[in-house]
Amino acid sequence: MAGRTQVNPTRMELTRLKKKLVTAMRGHKLLKDKRDELMRQFLEKVRENKRLREHVEAGIKAANKNFLLARAGTQDEVLNTALLAPKQKVSLETDTENVMSVEIPKFTFHTRTPDENDIFSYGFSFTSSDLDDAIESLSDIFPDMLKLAESEKACQLMAAEIEKTRRRVNALEHVMIPELQENIKYITMKLDENERSTQIRLMKVKDMMLKEAHGYETI
Amino acid sequence: MYKIAVLGDRDSIYGFAALGLETFPVDTAEEGAKELRKLAERDYAVIYLTEALASQLSEELDRYRESLLPALIPIPGVHGNTGMGIQMVKKSVEQAVGSDIIFNEK
Numbered sequence A: 001m002a003g004r005t006q007v008n009p010t011r012m013e014l015t016r017l018k019k020k021l022v023t024a025m026r027g028h029k030l031l032k033d034k035r036d037e038l039m040r041q042f043l044e045k046v047r048e049n050k051r052l053r054e055h056v057e058a059g060i061k062a063a064n065k066n067f068l069l070a071r072a073g074t075q076d077e078v079l080n081t082a083l084l085a086p087k088q089k090v091s092l093e094t095d096t097e098n099v100m101s102v103e104i105p106k107f108t109f110h111t112r113t114p115d116e117n118d119i120f121s122y123g124f125s126f127t128s129s130d131l132d133d134a135i136e137s138l139s140d141i142f143p144d145m146l147k148l149a150e151s152e153k154a155c156q157l158m159a160a161e162i163e164k165t166r167r168r169v170n171a172l173e174h175v176m177i178p179e180l181q182e183n184i185k186y187i188t189m190k191l192d193e194n195e196r197s198t199q200i201r202l203m204k205v206k207d208m209m210l211k212e213a214h215g216y217e218t219i
Numbered sequence B: 001m002y003k004i005a006v007l008g009d010r011d012s013i014y015g016f017a018a019l020g021l022e023t024f025p026v027d028t029a030e031e032g033a034k035e036l037r038k039l040a041e042r043d044y045a046v047i048y049l050t051e052a053l054a055s056q057l058s059e060e061l062d063r064y065r066e067s068l069l070p071a072l073i074p075i076p077g078v079h080g081n082t083g084m085g086i087q088m089v090k091k092s093v094e095q096a097v098g099s100d101i102i103f104n105e106k
Helices: A011-073 A076-082 A128-214 B029-039 B051-056 B058-063 B083-095
Strands: A090-099 A102-111 B003-008 B024-025 B046-048 B070-075
Touching: A011 A076, A011 A128, A011 B070, A090 B003, A090 B046, A090 B051, A102 A128, A102 B003, A102 B046, A102 B051, A128 B024, A128 B046, A128 B070, A128 B083, B003 B029, B003 B051, B029 B058, B046 B051, B051 B058, B051 B083, B070 B083
Parallel strands: B003 B024, B003 B046, B046 B070
Antiparallel strands: A090 A102
16 A cells, blocks of 8 residues: 555655644544534434424415315305415515534515414405415414424535535545555655665775775674 | 515415415426526525425425525425425435434334
8 A cells, every 4th residue: 555646755745744644633633523513413403304394294284174175165266366466475584594614594584564464365255264274274384384494404504514524524534644644654664764774885885995994894 | 685485286385375475386397397497596595395396306406405595395285295305304314424313213
């Protein structure tokens, strides 16, 4: 595995790699912490998401039942006219919240008329009360639907971020850091080897010089 | 100021109009995809889709998955709950954790 990436066995390269290793280790630790915290918050959010979704789905199911009744009891034309011109209008204000560097949306809704429950866009004389019930049950569930949208989006965004962070952590842990360590080891060995070879060469030269000058050998 | 849209077959969504949400009835998946793209480009922050439609538009949903807005939220339609909404949540968990640890506990 040594020298998977070609490195120059020099002291300068060694210092550079050592610095890089320190940075990589610190980055790894930080990212790992980020991942753990994100995961904790994500699990909290996703539990809430699940609860909300079950609640909303049950609510919509109930509302649909009512709508079915309303349709059965009313003529299509009457129903269409009744809902033709909605009285209420919902507008949304969005804000972002930063959770561990993930931007998640926050929604607040405003209704056009001051009374939120001002939802019946028809006179009550020609439509069945089932329609009123249906619309009311839908209106009751609406704030939770908005919360669901918020938390579901947050979950999706956080899941993406967690995946990204996890990949970074793994890349550092299993690729970058081992490779750096390998290279550092390789350079140290090479430098040591060079030093030993220089030493031996000097000793040899000394021997040769002594022999030449005095005619004897040390060993 | 953002708005909320509801997308799906007419029977499932007409009630939302009374609440003041904007409804966009579509009949086919292609129509839905076209409408969805149009809505996503305009200022709709939340788009609710019926599960029946959402299951046919999974590519479109994935496209907006990682952008902040709009939030695409599947809701059960008049034909009942297909479990697709929960499936989406599961997908998030799987993406983050690697395996599904929330929904297995039942």
